[in-house]
Amino acid sequence: MKEEHIPYGFEKCSSAEVEAKAGALLNSMQKRRSLRFFSEEDVSKQTIADLLNVASSAPSGANKQPWTFVAISNVELKKRIREAAEKEEQQFYGGRASDTWLADLAPLGTDWQKPFIETAPWIVVVFRKTLDDDGSKNYYVQESVGIACGFLISAIHQAGLVTLTHTPSPMNFLSEILKRPANEKPYLLLPIGFPAADATVPNIKKKDSSEVIFYFE
Numbered sequence: 595m596k597e598e599h600i601p602y603g604f605e606k607c608s609s610a611e612v613e614a615k616a617g618a619l620l621n622s623m624q625k626r627r628s629l630r631f632f633s634e635e636d637v638s639k640q641t642i643a644d645l646l647n648v649a650s651s652a653p654s655g656a657n658k659q660p661w662t663f664v665a666i667s668n669v670e671l672k673k674r675i676r677e678a679a680e681k682e683e684q685q686f687y688g689g690r691a692s693d694t695w696l697a698d699l700a701p702l703g704t705d706w707q708k709p710f711i712e713t714a715p716w717i718v719v720v721f722r723k724t725l726d727d728d729g730s731k732n733y734y735v736q737e738s739v740g741i742a743c744g745f746l747i748s749a750i751h752q753a754g755l756v757t758l759t760h761t762p763s764p765m766n767f768l769s770e771i772l773k774r775p776a777n778e779k780p781y782l783l784l785p786i787g788f789p790a791a792d793a794t795v796p797n798i799k800k801k802d803s804s805e806v807i808f809y810f811e
């Protein structure tokens with residue numbers, strides 16, 4: 595059944611303002627980096643709630659919002675998740691990953707150890723809903739949840755915090771530890787917090803825009 599349409603309430607900016615806003619956003623977003631070294635400094639629950647509500651405002655297939663965000667600051671739970679993630683990662687780095695994959699990861703300097711899962715004040719585990727809670731179909735689930743996570747990563751940066759997209763593989767242990775129902779599958783784990791005072795990042799570069807952006811005018 596078609597819903598009533600209501601006015602959008604758009605606040606129009608001049609093209610000069612639009613250009614200035616886009617430029618400022620580019621400048622800000624180009625400073626974003628995936629961080630692996632976190633401070634133990636606390637982040638308020640209100641902050642996390644606001645960021646997760648930004649993520650949950652993302653567009654999704656048929657507006658079904660096929661996601662669940664589980665935010666964890668509980669120390670014992672973070673420890674259990676770290677231990678379970680490291681068990682999987684030990685196997686990944688110790689033989690499950692192909693030599694090509696490990697060679698591709700080498701510039702990042704990652705290994706099986708994931709201390710950030712415990713150090714960061716919050717970790718958020720994102721679940722994708724293969725089916726909705728009422729058993730109805732969801733659409734473009736991977737795309738929708740990916741877009742919501744993009745919103746979240748961007749919001750975390752805009753709020754002055756840092757994160758990392760961590761994908762322990764396989765990550766079914768997250769469903770068990772966090773007691774999620776069978777229609778939800780773990781999608782991504784994001785530690786959220788402030789960077790450690792001595793945090794470093796690998797000296798890697800993004801592709802030049804000429805390699806990734808093409809125009810027809």
Ligand code: IYR
Pocket residue numbers: 683686699702704705706760761762763
């Ligand atoms: N899940 C592992 C491996 C890993 C895989 C990719 I692709 C990365 O970009 C980074 C890491 C880990 O988190 O270390």
